[in-house]
Amino acid sequence: MFCRILRRPGVLLNQASARSLNRAIFTRSYPFLHGGPSIDKKTAQKITVNWLYHDGKTRPVSAYVGQTLLQVAHAHKIELEGACEGVCACSTCHTIFTDPVYDSLPYPSEDEEDMLDLAYGLEPTSRLGCQVTLTEEMDGVEVRIPQATRNFYVDGHVPQPH
Numbered sequence: 001m002f003c004r005i006l007r008r009p010g011v012l013l014n015q016a017s018a019r020s021l022n023r024a025i026f027t028r029s030y031p032f033l034h035g036g037p038s039i040d041k042k043t044a045q046k047i048t049v050n051w052l053y054h055d056g057k058t059r060p061v062s063a064y065v066g067q068t069l070l071q072v073a074h075a076h077k078i079e080l081e082g083a084c085e086g087v088c089a090c091s092t093c094h095t096i097f098t099d100p101v102y103d104s105l106p107y108p109s110e111d112e113e114d115m116l117d118l119a120y121g122l123e124p125t126s127r128l129g130c131q132v133t134l135t136e137e138m139d140g141v142e143v144r145i146p147q148a149t150r151n152f153y154v155d156g157h158v159p160q161p162h
Contacts, residue, residue: 039066041064044066047065048060049072053145061078063134064134067134068133073093073129080129087130088115094128095127097144102125112127
């Protein structure tokens with residue numbers, strides 16, 4: 001019903017966007033309401049993630065296996081927005097990988113592909129940071145941050161890690 005209302009004349013949402021919005025609102029368990037997955041930092045393996053900025057600078061940070069790239073970015077104050085708080089309902093945590101790394105990742109879900117269609121500067125190896133969970137094999141991975149995003153925040157809001 002919610003999607004039918006959004007598809008009425010005068011409401012600017014195509015069917016794919018309405019479907020994604022419907023899924024995001026009605027079928028998700030929001031991590032920020034439940035604290036997200038718990039990672040035991042005493043026993044979890046640490047790896048390094050190298051963030052590549054569009055100006056050529058690289059920033060290596062430590063992360064735990066099991067975290068998402070969005071969680072790592074927020075924990076280290078990396079400028080990766082994540083307006084939806086990691087529930088795959090926006091494209092502001094858009095990241096770009098090299099071909100070998102992209103090929104080693106699990107396939108993106110249909111929801112993620114729908115959101116990636118909205119991402120600014122989409123590339124063949126683009127993924128959403130909230131949907132990429134770190135594994136042991138990703139130690140030393142290079143993650144490129146796009147030059148710009150479709151910003152959904154207003155009034156200068158800066159995301160804070162939970």
